[in-house]
Amino acid sequence: MKIIDRLQSPTPKLFQWLRNIGLVLAAVGGVLLASPVALPEWLNDLGGYLTVAGGVLGAVSQLTVVDGVNKDDTG
Structure with missing residues (x-):
């Protein structure tokens, strides 16, 4: 599954x-x-850590999809 497909797929409620x-x-x-x-x-250190942790959490959560089937698989 390409990253564009992941971004356009629905995200689960938890994520x-x-x-x-x-x-x-x-x-x-x-x-x-x-x-x-x-x-x-x-x-200031806490601000940096919160920014990085929030960015990573948001990015990983956005790339999680409902459907676990890979669209690129043939078979």
């Missing part, structure tokens, strides 16, 4: 929920990183 959680984590991390005030170093 839709996880994708939304990932987007929220990435947004919170982005806000922490782009804060105009000086934050403690650990809070």
